[in-house]
Each structure stands twice: as structure tokens, then as C-alpha cells.
Amino acid sequence: MTGISARRQPLAAAEISALQAALAAEHAAAYGYGVVGAHLTGHALATARADWVAHQVARDSLESMLQSAGATPVAAAAAYRLPQRVHGTAAAIALAVTLENRVTAAYLGLVAATRPTLRKFGAREVVAAAIRAASWRGHTVAFPGFPAGAVMPPKAARGQSGHGRTPPPSG
């Protein structure tokens, strides 16, 4: 429609697929947060709802970027096999961490795009997802979005990495 950026240069295939991967991760997160929220109450539930909204907003942005590039956004699946069974608060929080880790990794893929707007958008979402993940996890990690083993293991820092300063809010 307006499509200023879309008309100029078509996105590269790698950029399209990075956007689609991020969108697929957002679809899964939007579904997963429904399950997460069902097992939470009070402040944790409010946080889960806010995070769910953030994923919806990001999903809308991705769909719009893909559409203006002439690509068909991947659709959400009717249901997702959850990576873990969810019974109770702790499992729900663990699922939220998993969902955010996957979203973070997907956006890190978008950061590899050469187009500055895509790279910046990806980085912004990497930061946002990492913050949500750390909040659920109760502690930080050195390299959000990178699979374990993709970066140097801690050396002198070993033994401090599993700290867990703030236990997850359990109900």
C-alpha cells in the first residue's frame, strides 16, 4: 500500500526466511503464553499477560514487514507440542523461559540481516525477549540467544554461572 521501503528493494531470501522464523517463534510464544497464564495467578499472571501482548505486537510487526515485502507470513499452527509438560507454577515459568529463549534466538537470526532496518528491529526484539527471559528465569545469562556451546564457556567464572539470585516467584 504505502510500501515505501517495500517497493525499493525486495528483501533477500535469507531476510525473508529470518523474518518467517521470527514470526513462527512469535506464533509459538503467543500460544505458549496462553498455557503459561493458565497456571499463574496474581503478579505472575499479570506479567504473563503483558508478555503475551508484547508477543502479539511483535507478531503484527513481522506480518506487516513480510506482507509489504510481498511474502506470505507463515500462519500459526492450530496447536503446538509443548517442549515440557506444564503442571503448576514452576513448570509454567520454565515454559515461559523456554519460549523467550526461542524467540531470542530467532531474532538473533534476524540480526544477521544486512538491511539496517531489519537488523535494528531484530536487535531490539533480542533485547526485549532477553529481559523477559531473565525476569522469568530469576537470573541473567551472558549470551542471550546463543545456544550453549556456541560461545566460549566460562573459565574463571565457572561455578558462578548457576547462581540464581532471585528464586522464581512460586505460588
Added chain:
Amino acid sequence: MTGGPGTAGTGAGRSRRAVLAATAASTALLAVAGCKGVGALATPPSPAPDVGLLRAAIAAEEVMIARYDAVIAGSPGLAADLRPLRAEHRRHRAELRSRLIVPPGSAETAAPSPAATRSGPAAPGAGGVPSAQGAAISFLQEAERAAAAALLRQLTAVSPSLAQLMASVAAAEATHVAALAAVGSSGHA
């Protein structure tokens, strides 16, 4: 200082660096041989475009580590909470250093001291860190925010691979801001 083999410490980092260094070296040789002939050998190869920004990112991590050192020294009561965050900065520094490949003999081989290239409120080891615990935490939060923002600003000027690392490091620093808020309020829920 320059992240050479003496500081590598891990087998994985060392072997990957060796492979990358070999690749970089052979690429440089091919470029020299292919483009300009023998005369080009007189000119040291110029460093890759990433090198300057990588050095700046390494220097920024040095400064962050020094700031944590200073706060921990001044407020030992915060040490247990701050050490894990400092450890993550050390890992950032190590990973960034492992990406630093400078062709031997290039003009950039002599690494500037990190302190010489930095710009920020407190020099490493300098007495710019507030002594009150609350103020020290706020100081670290602001430093983390600024460090993350600086990395994100440079993101579009580097290679895809370095951009990913810098985005991840920036994200970690952003999470430190919230983690520090929990330290500052001392009694978490």
C-alpha cells in the same frame, strides 16, 4: 592484552581462533597476490572494518569490569550479588577478544590500551564510583544502559556475525539493569 594465545584459556576458543587466523591469513595472501603483485607487499594490509569497533567493544567491557571491581571493593556487602554480573562481562570480553583477528604486520597490530580509547564517567581504577550502595548501584545501572546503547548504535556497521554477538552482549547488559534493581532493593520478593 591483545587476546593472544596466552589468554585463550580454553581449547575450543584456541582452536577456533587458530582456524580463523589461518583463514584470515590465507585470504590476505590471496588478495595481495591477486590484486597488486609484489609491490603490494610493501604496504601492510589494512585491518578489517570490524576491528576498530571490536576494539571499542572490548575496551567498553574492560571499563565495565573495572567499574564492578571498584564498586565491589567499596561495598563488599554487594559482592555476592555483583560477582555473577561481573563474570558475565568477563565472558563478553573473552568472546569479543576471540573475534579480534588482526593481520600480522598491519598498522593495527599494536593494540592501543583499552583505557586510551574509552570514554565514560569513570576510568578503570579511578575514584569515580559513588561510595553509597544505592548510588553505586544506580551508577552501574546507568553504565550498563549506556554500554548496551553504544553496542546497538554500532550494530549496522559490522559484519553479520559480529552484529549477532554485539546484540547478544547488549541484551545481557540490558538484563543487568533489571538485575541490579533487585540488588538495590536488597530484599527481593
